[in-house]
Amino acid sequence: MHPTITFLRTRGLAVSKRRTFARVLAAAAVALPVVLVAGTSEARTLDCLPVTDDWEYVEHDVAGYAVDVNNAGQIVGGLAQEPGSRRQAFVWQNGNLTRLPALTPQGEAAVRAIDDQGRVVGSDVYSYLTPEGVLWENGRARHLPGGLPNAIGKGVIAGNGVEKVGPPAYVLGKAMRWTGSAWTDLNVTRGSETIDANEAGQITGTHKIDTSAPHPTRQLAERAYVWSAGSVRELGTLGGGWSSAKAMNDLGHVIGHSGTATDHRAFPFLWTPSAGIKPLALDDIAFGAAADINDAGTIVGSYSCQGHSSSPSFPVVWTSPDALPLLLPAPSATLIDAVAINDNGLIAGSVWTASGPRLVTWRPKPAR
Incomplete structure (x- = not known):
């Protein structure tokens, strides 16, 4: 995922693996997947990158969007809504969908993350002014009062509270x-927030280095950090005044975005304890956003080569931070997100159509 904990979906640069989206008009269903494989000739409107042949695109008959995936292949997300219905969260695995209960019959469950043991965290947003933190374990919802979870790793839950200050x-x-x-x-x-947690118990997020800065200028006074065993390590920037974390793997490697000294755009970065912060490879005028990273260092996100952040973007994979990303195969003329990747290379995402979202995955092909 935010001091006020809003639940919004954005395109282009602001891509995060922990997201909860606004209402969409569609009904939920589960059936056998439909496999669609796009060849390298299907580069759509993005002609500056080739399409990878190492993953195949799978569209599932689940009317909903993905938020996270664990190493067991369990995907969590939100089901699409019909008018007047309540938001529902789900866990999906191998064609089987389980709805997660809200805290109350009137509640709306919104998930944020799942760990490798299948524990899920999120919130009950029955009251949008006072959402309540939730842990789902063994199919039951447990109230976590006083904060909103963003991430979970091996039972370690990272979250955010809020503090009102002034005048x-x-x-x-x-x-x-x-x-x-x-x-x-x-x-x-x-003024700090958590973003992600790993199976080693580390937490990453973004902290405010100038707490006097009001909301409109807060990004210029922020730095990404890693919390580990009680100590905080700031990750620096790519030369600009700010950085923000997006996700981390179990090795403590962090991806995020940062300003540079010469460009006002937000550049995606990879930070490791040994090498520090470095930018992900981009074309000169391209815009890219990192969404998730696995323990092999494979990064998923979005990319646009058309020179500005509002231009269409497409799901991509960086197999090396030093090489340009590759387009993930997908149908043409569609709006598609890749939001999460597990250590087996399974990528979870969503395709957005006129009738609402649908769950998609990219499965790694066997080594040739």
Whole structure:
């Protein structure tokens, strides 16, 4: 995923693996998948990148969108809604879909992440002014009062609280960790947030280095960080004044976006403890966004070669941070997101059509 914890879907640069989307008009269904494989000739309107032949595109008959995937191949997301219906969260695996219950009969479940043990975190958004944190385990919803979870790794839950300050009054985030019975402040600077957690118990996020900065200028005063065993390490920038984290793998490698000294665009980066922060490969005028990274270092996200962030973008995969990404195969003339990848190379995403979203995956092909 945010100091006020809004649930929005954006295109182009602002791509995150932890997202909850607005209402869409479609009904949920589960059936056998339909496999569509796009060849290298299907480059659509993006002609600056080749299409990879290492993954195949699979469209599933699930009317919903993906948010996260774990190493067991379990995908969590949100089901599409009919007018007047409540938002529902799901876990999908091998054609089987399980709906996750809300905290109350009137609630709306919105998921954020799943760990390798199948535990899911998110929120009940029955009241949009006061959403409630939730942990789903063994099919049951558990209330996590006082904070909103963003990520979970091996039972370690990272989340955010809010703090109202002033005058003038505005809202600051508070990075926190669920310790089993209560939320504990990570003691990062005020105005901070968590974004992701890994199976080693590390947490990444974005912290505010100038807590006096009001909301409109907060991005210029932020840095990505990694929290580990009580200590906080700032990840730096690509030469500009700010950076923000998006996801991390179990090795503690972080992807995100940063400003540079000479360009106002947000550039995707990879940070590792040994090499520090470095930009992902882009064409000179391209825009790219990183969404997720697995332990092999494979990164999924979106890419546009048309020179501005509002131009159409397409799902891509970086197999090396030093090489340009490759287009993931997909049908032409569609709006498609790749939001998460597991250590087996399974990529989860969504195709957006006039009738609403549909779950898609990219399966790695066997080595030739």
